[in-house]
Amino acid sequence: MPLMQINEVQKHFGGLRAVDKVSLDISEGELVGLIGPNGSGKTTLLNVLSGHLQASGGSVRFDGENVLGFKPAQLVCRGILRMFQMTRVFNRISAFDNLIVSGLAQGLSESESGKRAIELLEELTLTHVMYLDAGQLSGGQRKLLEFGACFMAKPRIALLDEPFAAVHPVMKETMSAFIKRRNEAGQTFILVSHDMPVVVDLCARSVCMNAGKVLADGPTDQVLHTSAVIEAYLGESDYEDQHA
C-alpha cells in the first residue's frame, strides 16, 4: 500500500481551480519532484497535504487513514512535516530553541530534542550561530534552520517547498546532500523546485503540474522529455538549451 494516496484532490479559490482533481500515490522511500510553471498549483497542493488549506474535494489517505481535513498539528504528529516557500521561524528565540520547539511539537522529549538539535545544527553547519536569535541569522541560514526543523524527529514524509530558492550555492549543496543521504536511508519526500539540475540529480520520479492538473508523472528523465511538459514549462526556462 502506498504511504500517501492522493485521490482526486481539488482546491478552488472562487472560480479558480488551483488544484483540479489531482491523484498521486507516493510510496515509502520515494523522493518525488513536484515541478511545473508558476501558478500551476504545487504550493496549494502541499498546503492541502499539510492541513494548511481545506480541500474542496477528494481524499488523502496516509498510512491507510483518511487525513483530509486534519489540522496541521495532527498531521505533524503523524509524521507529515512541511517546509514553506517563505521561511517561517521564530525570530526572537535562538536557532537552538527553534529546533527544540519543533522537536517537542514532533513528540520528542526535551532531552531528545536537545541532542537531536545539536546533531542537526552540526550537520547543517549552523553550530556557530546556534545561540543567536533566529531573526539575526541570514535569510539562507534561516531557511536552513527551518529545513532542519522538519527533521527533528524522523518524519514519515517531508514536504519541501522551494528549499533551494535564494540560498547560497554552498548551503544549497549542504541541503541537497542532506536530502540525498536521508532518502538513501529510506526517508520519503515531495520536493517542489524550479531548480531542474537539482531535481534531475535528486528525484528518480517527477510529477509536472499545469493549471492545477497533473500533466506528467514518471521517471524524471522521461517527464522532462514529454512534449507537453516542454511546451507548458521547460520552454520557459533555459533547460532545453543547457541539455540539448
Ligand SMILES: Nc1ncnc2c1ncn2[C@@H]1O[C@H](COP(=O)(O)OP(=O)(O)OP(=O)(O)O)[C@@H](O)[C@H]1O
Ligand atoms: N489564498 C489564495 N487565494 C486565491 N488564489 C490563490 C491563493 N493561493 C494560491 N492562489 C492561486 O492558485 C494558483 C496556484 O498557486 P500556487 O501558489 O499553488 O502555484 P505554484 O505552482 O506553487 O506556483 P509557484 O511556482 O509560482 O510557487 C495561482 O493562480 C494562485 O494565484
